[in-house]
Amino acid sequence: SAVISQKPSRDICQRGTSLTIQCQVDSQVTMMFWYRQQPGQSLTLIATANQGSEATYESGFVIDKFPISRPNLTFSTLTVSNMSPEDSSIYLCSVEDYRDKFNTGELFFGEGSRLTVL
């Protein structure tokens, strides 16, 4: 299993500002995933972050709004830029489970970062 730490766990932000969320994994992983979970809703994939390459964004999400860094195999950041109240959500970092180099399909999640934009 993987242990994932996310910071901050929660924050209250002003409209128009930006916030960077950090995700640290206790083991080296190829891909890291960033999800958004709006209040009472399911998870929506924002982007997949690979070390050494540009992140791959899902439809409806753009790099200017959600820039992602992936400087090494254990760390990633997601920035929510120029925030509006519609960005109030839980943002989750996750990684895939590998056992003996086999992808089991399971995801491990961080505890999430709950952002409230006023």
Place this chain on the structure above:
Amino acid sequence: AQTVTQSQPEMSVQEAETVTLSCTYDTSESDYYLFWYKQPPSRQMILVIRQEAYKQQNATENRFSVNFQKAAKSFSLKISDSQLGDAAMYFCAFKRLKGNRDDKIIFGKGTRLHILP
């Protein structure tokens, strides 16, 4: 495209009773994984149970078991002897078994389970 449907937004069950959460999915694939994830209030999402589509035997993890009906594309979760700690949002999820790097897990909308003392 794959879809996952959870038709029960909320459910309640008396403590120590049994409850079944429903999930249906749509896919043209034959090899895939199915999952149930649990997200307790303000806590981390964790995997409850996992099923490989090629396995006919239903997965079981202690008090949690699934009823996997491949032909019907149904994947329900049964929780026996419900406990207060089972109160959470439960997400059904689907992932292709042999996909390319663009494959991602598809989540249902979730079922919020309340445990009544």
